Amino acid sequence: MGTLYPPRYLLTHSLRSRTISTTKSHDRGSIIGIDGLQALIRRLRHDGFRTIGPTVRDGAILYEDIESADDLPIGWTDEQEAGRYRLRRRDDQARFGYVVGPHALKRFLHPPKQPLWQAVKDGDDYAFEAATVPERPFAFIGVRPCDIRAMTIQDRVFEEGAYADTHYQVRRTGAFIIAVNCAEAAPTCFCTSMGSGPKAESAFDLALTELDPAADHRFFVEIGSELGSDLLATLPHRKATQADVDAASAVSARTAASMTRHMPDDVQNLLMRNLDHPRWDNVAERCLTCGNCTMVCPTCFCTEVDEDMTFDGEVIGRSRQWTSCFGIDFSYIHGGSIRHSARSRYRQWMTHKLATWHDQFGESGCVGCGRCITWCPVGIDITDEAKAIQDSETA
């Protein structure tokens, strides 16, 4: 087969129209082995994709450029709790035997620092140039269902408003998504409460479920798009048996049942009627306003804009970078910051994520990945905070 990028039709189709619903497909699934996984990554690279996947670095499992399936976190798992993250060796060779690391897809689709445009002085005017686009499209291997949901949430923010963000669009439209359904949940996970996992239902090209890494190590593969189907056709694979299908279902069911944290129902209205609740003072005493939660949250998208200029004023430019609503200047207008207190900033983050995101974008901003709980240095848990407010109402 020729290269997959840039197929003309890809550029004119949104991802939604690319997706084949897995329930409509007559194909009940396929099985690939480790060799198939290797071949998958090799094929994507051959076709010109920049392959991004999980890999061990700096004591964590991060999303980075990977060259082959050998770069995956083979035999590693993670231990997570509020304010705690460690890697631990498994006693098998699972490729995806961990839960989630601090990185999400926003690192690539909505990069931490993004040049917007540049302009060169031309007499009294400036000649504007838009920022360059990446040379190769992304292929993301090993995307958790919560991160897929997070991606679709950011799709809404950047693509479905009155203005579409072209920087996001150009990275997103060409992206190839290989989801991996979760075989275990961390204690910090609560995707079931948010309806975003532990099984990916849509918005992927292929979805894998790793089966039986200690014995008959294989991957159940579901097709999510024509591109996914075309790719699978090039890999060594076989049709899934009913036993395979059942095994994959059992993995997801077991993961869902093992989830220990939950977000209260109707947390949107719960928070909006409690904007002056004393719990905000309580959490403010603990919160360092460090902003870790916003950095690791897969849906947080707020940015700062930097103006650049050479000393001689010949070249001007603008770039944007991630910022956090926990920063003191985030809400600055002349005279001072509106959200001066830690209390008001924590409340802003939590109510935006769980409540006002509904008003602004029509859905919850939270996917239940639990990263904010894990990576908070003082272990603040938004499910706990929501529950505390809920409990005070029923008390």
Next chain:
Amino acid sequence: MVPSLARVTTRHQELGDTWTLELEADDPDLLAFKPGQFNMLYAPGVGEAAISVSGDPSDAGRLIHTIRDVGKTSHALASLEPGMTAGVRGPFGTAWPVEAAEGTDVVVVSGGLGLAPLRPAIYHILAHRERYGRVAILAGARGVKGILFPNQLAAWRRHLDLQIEISVDHADTSWRGHVGVVTNLIPSADFDPADTTALVCGPEIMMRFTANALLDSGVAENTIHLSMERHMKCGLGHCGRCQYGPYLICRDGPVMSYDRLSRLLTVKDL
């Protein structure tokens, strides 16, 4: 979104720290602004600031902004001289409901620089005067030297069928007008509270108390409109900076009706 370039054609000092710039623009989208909307004005190499358009929407080819020098970026913008280039992105945001107000009385209440974002609405109303009932403009200012567009107010007062009252916080004895908070002008202003559209713009505290005074006079919550202000960055709904509770000011504001705001205005540090 890349800024359009616009040349500064005139620069006029309004107050000690406030200037009005006239920009020459040929982008039809920019010129099709509605009263109440704002542009992101760019001082090349320095930065952008959200500035409401303060000119006449029917004035073809001219884009007018009134800028108060309160920081690095507004200083750079207010310092642009005729012939220099500014960048413009916009227009963004919601507009004063001048069409919905047809057939009603109109009360315009401004505080300080708040008269600038209201001026396009006033131009529109006066250009279609017969479509509205009684029109009252109540302008509050710090002092006599802080009254914005004083010649224009005087001209309007002399020639047209409308009530204009100005109140300053304090004055020396050469001032023969009103002294006191602008809300004091509401009880004796000429309008029917049951059939009125109120357009209010100024510092948030002033808008809050003005809304209360209007409500006390019997004006309905959904006919009082405020122009809300928050940190503005992209204007496109992508950077998250202008959030105000459930709203994005760049998209759901700046002009918002009081019924949507009444609860939020009382929440501290929202």
Next chain:
Amino acid sequence: MQQQGLGDIIAAHRFFKDLDPSFPELVSGCAKNVRFGVGDYLFHEGDGAAAFYLIRHGRVSLEIKAPGRQSMQFMTVGEGDIVGISWLVPPYCWSYDAKALELVRAIALDATCLRDKCETDNHLGYELMKRFVPELALRLHCTRLQLLDLYGKPT
């Protein structure tokens, strides 16, 4: 009769809205019509507060003198408003100047006469307090907003 007319005028004034019908009569015994030309002072700071005024027509500015400067106006009032609260507060001295900005017609209510009547008829006293306290509260609120200098340069 002169007093009857004044009673009606007092009853009709915004400040005395909904006053029990017997009271305007009572109060009118302390009342007289007054008028001030442009630039005339109703009273000066430091004067004994001999009356309070119901403004029927025209505008009055409340001012404070400062040495080396022109007087500063801090409030203007007009038709339907009142001028004068210090007549209620010992030692009953005015703390500012009040000047007519245009022709002013008002009812002046004699302070001593009214205070005496309130002492003998506490109901009257209470009715007056119910009207003066909200006015004081409103002026305090407005003064606070003026003090906040909302239109000034943000710090």
